[in-house]
Amino acid sequence: MAKQWKSKAKITVLRKTYFEDLAQKYLSDPQVGPCSIFEEGQEFTVDKKNYLSMLDGRFCSEAWSAISHYVYAALQGGSPMHGWINDEKVMIACCNDGTRPVIFKIERLEEEED
Helix, strand or coil: CCCCCCEEEEEEEEEECCCHHHHHHHCCCCCCCCCCCCCCCCEEEECHHHHHCCHHHCCCHHHHHHHHHHHHHHHCCCCCCCCCCCCCCEEEEECCCCCCCEEEEEEEEECCCC
16 A cells, blocks of 8 residues: 655745846846746745646746655655755755746645545
8 A cells, every 4th residue: 555645835926036147148038037837925835746747837847846745755754854944844946947046935734644
């Protein structure tokens, strides 16, 4: 029998940043501005089913690649940054876009026992 996942995770978009100086120097379209996919305060709830489908395609693939291992750890009931973050159920991570990163809070949500 497959192991039952006991947790869900919530991803919250904390901040979108844009480094105009880096964009001017390195991007082919330096006027692109901050990420257009996410909005600050936006939330996603993740469970086993939608984790496997990248939130049913509603999540940026580059951002998902950067944070999905933290989400997976939370879904397994883990604490990916134990001793680093002051709440073992929380992780702060960002996408890997160096000119316009998005910062996420990943929280482990415990499910109620039946």
